[in-house]
Amino acid sequence: MELLLRGTIWISLLAWVAAEWRRSPQAPTSGRTAWTIGAVAAVVHSALAFHLRHGWSHDAAWADTARQTEAVLGLDWGGGVFFNYAFLFLWTADADWWHAHARSFARRPRVIDAFVRGFLWFMFLNGAVVFVPGWRSAVGAAAVLAVAVAWYRRGCSAARRITAG
Numbered sequence: 001m002e003l004l005l006r007g008t009i010w011i012s013l014l015a016w017v018a019a020e021w022r023r024s025p026q027a028p029t030s031g032r033t034a035w036t037i038g039a040v041a042a043v044v045h046s047a048l049a050f051h052l053r054h055g056w057s058h059d060a061a062w063a064d065t066a067r068q069t070e071a072v073l074g075l076d077w078g079g080g081v082f083f084n085y086a087f088l089f090l091w092t093a094d095a096d097w098w099h100a101h102a103r104s105f106a107r108r109p110r111v112i113d114a115f116v117r118g119f120l121w122f123m124f125l126n127g128a129v130v131f132v133p134g135w136r137s138a139v140g141a142a143a144v145l146a147v148a149v150a151w152y153r154r155g156c157s158a159a160r161r162i163t164a165g
Contacts, residue, residue: 008048012045016124020117032098039095087120087123
């Protein structure tokens with residue numbers, strides 16, 4: 001079960017990276033599929049964590065989050081669990097929007113798109129780099145950096161299209 005618990009969040013991370021690299025008008029389906037796989041894998045990971053580690057107790061999740069936060073940041077605070085809830089809600093709602101109303105999703109305000117994607121980046125930075133020990137932190141850092149590179153490349157190509165047009 002431990003492999004399944006860890007594996008689902010790493011699948012989520014890799015699907016998120018793939019979605020950001022495939023996110024374009026030229027490949028809307030593959031980007032959307034990867035985005036959805038990532039969101040579903042994150043939900044499965046959280047359900048497994050709540051079942052295996054916390055006995056379906058929010059208080060236990062709060063205490064574990066506080067313990068981890070104190071170990072890494074020196075702050076005895078479990079409120080980060082609410083960031084995890086927001087992460088799951090936001091990502092699954094975003095994937096649902098993309099599936100249910102693809103045209104509306106494609107035309108949504110840039111500030112909403114930037115917020116959602118930036119929040120996921122922040123959460124993966126913390127969850128896969130800051131709060132992960134050893135070699136897995138390096139893998140997480142590579143994934144977070146890969147997304148930043150994808151955003152940079154997309155921004156550069158968009159700027160070239162604007163200046164060339």
